[in-house]
Amino acid sequence: MSTASEIVAGLQALGVANGMNLVVQSSLSSLGHVEGGADVVIDALLEALGPTGTLVMPTFTFPPDPVFDPVATRSGTGLIPKTFRERSGVLRSLHPTHSVAAFGPQARHFVDGHPAATALGVDSPLHRLALAGGYVLLLGVQHTSDAMIHVGEAVARVPYLDLPYSDDFNVSIPIRLPDGGEIVVPPSENPGCSINFNVVEEPLRRRGEIRYGRIAEADSQLVRATDVIEAVGELIRENPAALLCDIDWCPFCPRARKLIN
Ligand SMILES: [Zn+2]
Secondary structure, three states: OEOHHHHHHHHHHHOOOOOOEEEEEEOHHHHOOEOOOHHHHHHHHHHHHOOOOEEEEEOOOOOOOOOEOOOOOOOOOOHHHHHHHOOOOOEEOOOOOOOEEEEOOOHHHHHOOOOOOOOOOOOOHHHHHHHOOOEEEEEOOOHHHOOHHHHHHHHOOOOOOOOOOOHHHOOOEEEEOOOOOEEEEOOOOOOOOOOOHHHHHHHHHHOOOEEEEEEOOEEEEEEEHHHHHHHHHHHHHHOOOOOOOOOOOOOOHHHHHOOOO
16 A cells, blocks of 8 residues: 555656646556545645646546536546546646646646647647646556657647547537637547557657656656657658557558558
């Protein structure tokens, strides 16, 4: 069983530091038994970041609700983000499929403007975090769960950027605003398949850009977000299909390959 102080120590040993802007992608079960559950993990992250750091988590929703409501629409990215977004003072960006939750001095800056940007594209919350010098923490998950790689695809303008993942995503979804109004977000640049995303780890590791460690029982990685985006750009310039998977039943990659000359 792990305690809050052990998790804080693990985060600090990995390099999570005061004042960092950090997006965390996580699996609670990977940590083993944590006394106090998701709340204790969130408290530990906030303690490691301190009052000048900003914590961000994806609160994605697949398949999307008919209307996105930042309060009512569920987060489908696990128990840690679900618990985080329900906390008082945590902001949630307005996007029907790829919202994020954020807390800290940069939270407003990261979540603002999401409806005008694309899901994980240029000027989306995760792109803003990267431009602010932020880091990605993979807490018991691999790069297949690293949404920053999709930001890298958007920055690199991959040939399949405008291909919807599936028909579920190819719809304009209204967003309910806090003042009762609604806006509609068209389905542009919706992220594709992430099954093959572990290919990004090797170039990052080779350059010494990943810090590896264990948080409780979770094998974890810490990497600067702009390093992820640059590594994706290099892979794509070498081979535009580098991030696509080879699985026959994938609803996305076989169609994406047809868009590559
Ligand atoms: Zn695929």
